[in-house]
Amino acid sequence: MTSGHLSERRSVKPGSQASLRRSNQQRIVRSLLQSGSLTQAELSRQTGLSTATVSNIVKAMVDRGLLATSPTTSSGRRALAVSLTGDDTLAAGIDIGRSHVRVVVTSINYRVVGERWVHLPLGHEADLALDVASTVLDEVLAECGSSRDALIGVGLGVPGPIDRRSHAVIDGTILPEWVGITVDHIQERLRMPVMLENDANLGAIAEITWGPHKGVDDLVFVKVGTGIGSGLILGGEIFPGNIGVSGEIGHLPIHEHGLICRCGNRGCLETVASTAIMIELLSREPQNVRTTSDIIALAQAGDKATLHVIDDAGRALGRALAAIANLVNPQMLVLGGPLAGLGEILLEPVRKGFVRYSSPVVHDSTELTMSSFTDRAEALGGAAIVIQEFEAVGFET
Amino acid sequence: MTSGHLSERRSVKPGSQASLRRSNQQRIVRSLLQSGSLTQAELSRQTGLSTATVSNIVKAMVDRGLLATSPTTSSGRRALAVSLTGDDTLAAGIDIGRSHVRVVVTSINYRVVGERWVHLPLGHEADLALDVASTVLDEVLAECGSSRDALIGVGLGVPGPIDRRSHAVIDGTILPEWVGITVDHIQERLRMPVMLENDANLGAIAEITWGPHKGVDDLVFVKVGTGIGSGLILGGEIFPGNIGVSGEIGHLPIHEHGLICRCGNRGCLETVASTAIMIELLSREPQNVRTTSDIIALAQAGDKATLHVIDDAGRALGRALAAIANLVNPQMLVLGGPLAGLGEILLEPVRKGFVRYSSPVVHDSTELTMSSFTDRAEALGGAAIVIQEFEAVGFET
Numbered sequence: 021m022t023s024g025h026l027s028e029r030r031s032v033k034p035g036s037q038a039s040l041r042r043s044n045q046q047r048i049v050r051s052l053l054q055s056g057s058l059t060q061a062e063l064s065r066q067t068g069l070s071t072a073t074v075s076n077i078v079k080a081m082v083d084r085g086l087l088a089t090s091p092t093t094s095s096g097r098r099a100l101a102v103s104l105t106g107d108d109t110l111a112a113g114i115d116i117g118r119s120h121v122r123v124v125v126t127s128i129n130y131r132v133v134g135e136r137w138v139h140l141p142l143g144h145e146a147d148l149a150l151d152v153a154s155t156v157l158d159e160v161l162a163e164c165g166s167s168r169d170a171l172i173g174v175g176l177g178v179p180g181p182i183d184r185r186s187h188a189v190i191d192g193t194i195l196p197e198w199v200g201i202t203v204d205h206i207q208e209r210l211r212m213p214v215m216l217e218n219d220a221n222l223g224a225i226a227e228i229t230w231g232p233h234k235g236v237d238d239l240v241f242v243k244v245g246t247g248i249g250s251g252l253i254l255g256g257e258i259f260p261g262n263i264g265v266s267g268e269i270g271h272l273p274i275h276e277h278g279l280i281c282r283c284g285n286r287g288c289l290e291t292v293a294s295t296a297i298m299i300e301l302l303s304r305e306p307q308n309v310r311t312t313s314d315i316i317a318l319a320q321a322g323d324k325a326t327l328h329v330i331d332d333a334g335r336a337l338g339r340a341l342a343a344i345a346n347l348v349n350p351q352m353l354v355l356g357g358p359l360a361g362l363g364e365i366l367l368e369p370v371r372k373g374f375v376r377y378s379s380p381v382v383h384d385s386t387e388l389t390m391s392s393f394t395d396r397a398e399a400l401g402g403a404a405i406v407i408q409e410f411e412a413v414g415f416e417t
Numbered sequence: 418m419t420s421g422h423l424s425e426r427r428s429v430k431p432g433s434q435a436s437l438r439r440s441n442q443q444r445i446v447r448s449l450l451q452s453g454s455l456t457q458a459e460l461s462r463q464t465g466l467s468t469a470t471v472s473n474i475v476k477a478m479v480d481r482g483l484l485a486t487s488p489t490t491s492s493g494r495r496a497l498a499v500s501l502t503g504d505d506t507l508a509a510g511i512d513i514g515r516s517h518v519r520v521v522v523t524s525i526n527y528r529v530v531g532e533r534w535v536h537l538p539l540g541h542e543a544d545l546a547l548d549v550a551s552t553v554l555d556e557v558l559a560e561c562g563s564s565r566d567a568l569i570g571v572g573l574g575v576p577g578p579i580d581r582r583s584h585a586v587i588d589g590t591i592l593p594e595w596v597g598i599t600v601d602h603i604q605e606r607l608r609m610p611v612m613l614e615n616d617a618n619l620g621a622i623a624e625i626t627w628g629p630h631k632g633v634d635d636l637v638f639v640k641v642g643t644g645i646g647s648g649l650i651l652g653g654e655i656f657p658g659n660i661g662v663s664g665e666i667g668h669l670p671i672h673e674h675g676l677i678c679r680c681g682n683r684g685c686l687e688t689v690a691s692t693a694i695m696i697e698l699l700s701r702e703p704q705n706v707r708t709t710s711d712i713i714a715l716a717q718a719g720d721k722a723t724l725h726v727i728d729d730a731g732r733a734l735g736r737a738l739a740a741i742a743n744l745v746n747p748q749m750l751v752l753g754g755p756l757a758g759l760g761e762i763l764l765e766p767v768r769k770g771f772v773r774y775s776s777p778v779v780h781d782s783t784e785l786t787m788s789s790f791t792d793r794a795e796a797l798g799g800a801a802i803v804i805q806e807f808e809a810v811g812f813e814t
Binding site for chain 2: 040044064071181250259263264268269271275343349382
């Protein structure tokens with residue numbers, strides 16, 4: 021299977037014919053995921069769609085190998101039973117970081133069947149990361165006794181904004197080597213249909229798909245790493261914004277006379293609360309911090325300087341979360357990224373900043389929590405968007 | 418007609434049976450608004466819904482007096498032509514301000530048929546405003562040769578947050594006399610089905626329904642008045658947030674050591690850019706400002722102090738707009754409220770603040786403009802949500 025169609029999702033206008041078709045197919049696939057096998061008449065009753073609509077969509081999906089039909093009888097008459105093709109159909113999520121790639125493989129029923137994390141050199145070229153990802157993907161598939169033939173697609177997350185007009189990574193990413201890389205290029209390199217997405221958006225999708233917050237409609241996932249970004253789930257779906265760059269909170273002004281930020285402004289959230297600045301602040305003796313793991317170890321050992329840096333970062337994050345919550349009033353705010361393991365040590369100052377700067381009715385009604393996936397959320401989210409796209413439109417073969 | 422059902426909208430879960438029903442009915446009403454009169458078979462073909470689904474919805478809506486059927490022939494067979502009942506069906510929008518009430522009456526085809534603005538005393542009780550609104554509504558209806566019998570409902574806007582759990586105005590409004598007023602109370606007082614909504618949300622709806630931005634999917638309307646709030650249109654609809662209080666940007670921190678705000682924090686946007694603070698700053702000799710009209714007159718005459726106050730307010734507003742745009746990446750930002758008449762005098766400093774604090778790809782792709790409705794947007798939006806709710810679910814009679 022090869023296709024560029026995956027990247028076209030969400031460009032359909034609400035209310036258009038394309039949007040109706042998409043919604044109709046989604047009704048059918050969801051019914052089949054719930055019930056296993058149904059006759060066309062049963063599908064029509066369950067979905068409220070006409071038999072003609074059901075029959076057209078089933079035929080198109082059978083032609084593409086996505087649905088299978090078999091003869092059966094219903095109320096004594098001959099009928100066709102419709103089902104999804106095979107439980108071995110798989111989806112993959114790939115998360116690219118500054119110094120790692122993670123691959124997750126799942127069934128289209130959302131069961132994780134394989135997973136691997138590998139180190140990448142700092143400042144790696146995009147093609148190196150993609151080649152490593154491709155090899156690891158094959159290995160993980162082989163381990164679970166499968167192959168690419170069973171894979172419907174890959175959801176790939178990058179820590180930076182994706183312009184959905186050009187389907188490319190654009191300026192603002194913490195991986196400058198990836199600027200200009202398009203989904204078409206990634207598809208060629210991986211030899212698979214690919215959906216390209218911002219990593220924080222994938223983290224957000226993972227939280228409502230796999231996590232304890234399954235089914236939450238309005239959730240914001242804030243990823244604190246070398247950069248700081250967020251993914252917005254509004255009405256149960258990623259909200260991409262006009263050109264796909266929603267959730268950019270790393271450059272919210274915090275200190276009027278603060279440090280100069282990589283964006284050119286002063287005192288942005290990233291100059292106070294990114295892991296990069298925290299590592300830099302704690303890099304001298306005696307803390308000698310080099311990695312986020314060092315920060316976690318020192319904090320857990322009660323090192324005062326480390327706790328102060330975390331306190332400042334946490335309050336600034338809380339203030340940014342308040343700005344988010346006052347604006348979009350989500351049900352839940354989830355903090356993710358490598359520092360999620362700090363738990364209450366980070367959450368306490370975050371909560372203080374959040375309560376101070378959010379309106380009372382907002383902080384009383386918003387749940388604030390740490391991600392339970394730590395750094396797995398992004399790859400899991402990658403697999404989830406592929407499955408959800410399959411439910412909505414199937415894949416071109 | 419009396420009902421509390423209007424206020425229940427958007428509480429349906431996506432994917433639920435109620436949500437399917439809602440979406441099916443919307444398909445049918447939109448087809449009828451486009452085509453005028455259709456047979457049930459034609460409705461089925463246009464909407465993709467089964468004839469059984471179409472027939473059930475049509476029957477329920479005929480029972481409620483919302484649709485009419487008449488015998489016709491189609492391909493030589495007898496059939497039923499379905500149409501919306503009467504062009505004289507009307508909707509009303511009411512905008513409550515600190516010192517005014519505005520009533521707009523429109524047809525359900527979005528044609529404005531009557532409108533009136535009346536003054537209210539500062540610090541008015543909610544019931545006084547509602548009684549005035551009720552009388553004015555009757556007068557406007559009489560002027561256009563109609564009456565309440567033709568009215569399907571009222572959309573009422575209040576400058577403050579509405580908690581959609583209690584359907585009540587809550588703390589944070591600039592009208593303290595309205596805190597705790599519920600939609601049920603308003604319905605009793607107006608003797609009409611009412612949808613209660615935040616005024617900035619209604620302004621946003623007006624922009625995409627009646628204005629030059631008709632059909633824009635992602636738009637944020639920022640209302641600058643005694644308070645500052647915003648309405649979010651995401652995916653073509655008001656985005657209410659978890660409990661209905663989205664868009665609260667008035668308390669975004671601007672100056673760390675600024676004035677104490679009515680919310681208890683320091684240096685909030687409202688302490689720099691609300692019309693209340695601008696009037697206060699310019700209240701002494703020689704400006705002697707008492708109203709927003711005074712500000713507009715002085716600015717247009719080139720008064721330096723007035724222009725400085727506008728410049729500071731504008732830059733702070735621009736910074737807040739940047740925070741909004743970086744987060745939700747809308748297609749369009751619209752500034753409304755009584756200062757919209759300032760045009761370029763206000764827009765220029767707003768643009769400067771916006772460009773400075775938004776990420777380059779966001780400010781290059783976001784349109785920033787003044788509302789063309791000045792202070793009519795909120796009432797127009799009130800009528801629009803009533804019509805849209807009618808399209809989606811009809812009204813209980």
